[in-house]
Amino acid sequence: MFAVVAALCLMGLSTSLADHHQACHSPNMTGTVAMSDLRNGAKVVAEFVYDPLARKLRMKTAPWPGFVTTNSSRNLDLLLLFDQGVFYEIDSKNQSCEKKVLHSAVSSMEVPPGASFSVKTTLGSETVAGEGLTLSMWKGTVPKTQGTYCTAVTEGCMPVSTTYTSNSSIIIVGHIQVETEIKDPEKLCVPSFCEGEEVDTHDGSTHTFFNLLF
Ligand SMILES: *[C@@H]1O[C@H](CO)[C@@H](O)[C@H](O)[C@H]1NC(C)=O
Ligand SMILES: *[C@@H]1O[C@H](CO)[C@@H](O)[C@H](O)[C@H]1NC(C)=O
Ligand SMILES: *[C@@H]1O[C@H](CO)[C@@H](O)[C@H](O)[C@H]1NC(C)=O
Ligand SMILES: *[C@@H]1O[C@H](CO)[C@@H](O)[C@H](O)[C@H]1NC(C)=O
Numbered sequence: 001m002f003a004v005v006a007a008l009c010l011m012g013l014s015t016s017l018a019d020h021h022q023a024c025h026s027p028n029m030t031g032t033v034a035m036s037d038l039r040n041g042a043k044v045v046a047e048f049v050y051d052p053l054a055r056k057l058r059m060k061t062a063p064w065p066g067f068v069t070t071n072s073s074r075n076l077d078l079l080l081l082f083d084q085g086v087f088y089e090i091d092s093k094n095q096s097c098e099k100k101v102l103h104s105a106v107s108s109m110e111v112p113p114g115a116s117f118s119v120k121t122t123l124g125s126e127t128v129a130g131e132g133l134t135l136s137m138w139k140g141t142v143p144k145t146q147g148t149y150c151t152a153v154t155e156g157c158m159p160v161s162t163t164y165t166s167n168s169s170i171i172i173v174g175h176i177q178v179e180t181e182i183k184d185p186e187k188l189c190v191p192s193f194c195e196g197e198e199v200d201t202h203d204g205s206t207h208t209f210f211n212l213l214f
Contacts (some may be wrong), residue, residue: 002034002161002174004123005135009150009163010170013118013137021117021136024157026052026110031178033108034062035213038170042070046211049187050109055082057109058187061213064176065192078212080191082107087207088194097194100203103144107209108162108173111151115140118150135160142166164210171210 029050032204036043045064050057063069080087082105089098106112126131135152142149143155147166153159158180162173182188 001123001133002172005150005152006038006139006163006170006172007160008121008137009139009152010165013139013150015116015118015139018025021120023111023113023115023117023138024153024158026050026153026159027180028052028182029109029158029175029178032062032176032184033059034064034174034176035066035210036172037214038172039168042214043067044069046076046213048109049182049184050084051182051185051188052110054188055105055106055110056080056188057082057209059213076213079188079211080107080212081190086199087212088197090191090194092191095191095193097121097191097197098200099194099197100207102208103159104142104208105208106140106142106149108151108159108175109209110159111138111153111157112140112149115149115151133160142208142210145208147208166210169210173210 033048034045046059047062048059060077077090085102087102118137118139120136122132122134139150145166149164151162153169160175162170164171212213
């Protein structure tokens with residue numbers, strides 16, 4: 001299904017001129033995110049918790065039955081604070097962390113501010129109940145990387161899949177087994193051992209939601 005959405009995105013959806021579509025708001029979410037880079041075959045799976053009002057995301061890499069991740073994927077535990085433009089790389093065992101600049105607030109967790117509505121379409125059947133999934137597609141650009149994204153959300157505004165294309169990667173993101181609640185709010189708090197941590201200013205890399213887990 002994620003590949004189907006990606007295929008639609010990669011075919012190059014145009015922006016709808018009938019711009020009467022309101023960007024909707026994501027629900028609270030706890031679930032699993034699967035990411036794959038089509039250019040180099042890298043795959044990674046992480047458990048996530050997202051608070052759409054506070055715009056905070058926790059992601060921790062985790063095995064997922066039936067999904068083979070690539071060798072290169074590291075064990076990562078990340079807390080992304082989109083409004084503050086920073087993220088924490090957390091090592092709970094060592095009670096240590098690093099704080100770094102997050103160069104874009106775009107993620108697969110919501111229709112990004114500034115996204116343009118493209119099209120509403122149904123995967124599978126539109127007429128047979130339970131045999132189709134109707135999705136609205138939104139697209140836009142990540143200024144810092146010049147990458148483009150295409151995000152598909154359900155009629156209830158649950159984001160399910162995002163395709164991100166830059167000149168070095170084609171990343172497909174899929175959301176799996178999502179529950180519309182924040183099961184453990186503590187996960188969205190900066191751990192006490194990270195408080196007072198200074199932003200790493202020597203780090204020259206560009207960090208976005210789409211490259212952090214690889
Ligand atoms: C979403 O989670 C936040 C933080 O835990 C909570 O304050 C809010 O009431 C939740 N919203 C809904 C609709 O459940
Ligand atoms: C996986 O990682 C191990 C240890 O780092 C390495 O020896 C092996 O060649 C890697 N395999 C692949 C398929 O990359
Ligand atoms: C804890 O930190 C030390 C020093 O930075 C590092 O060598 C070690 O691998 C870390 N342990 C874990 C479990 O990550
Ligand atoms: C990607 O495109 C940007 C902007 O066009 C350019 O500055 C950058 O060098 C390109 N990177 C690669 C890896 O081609």
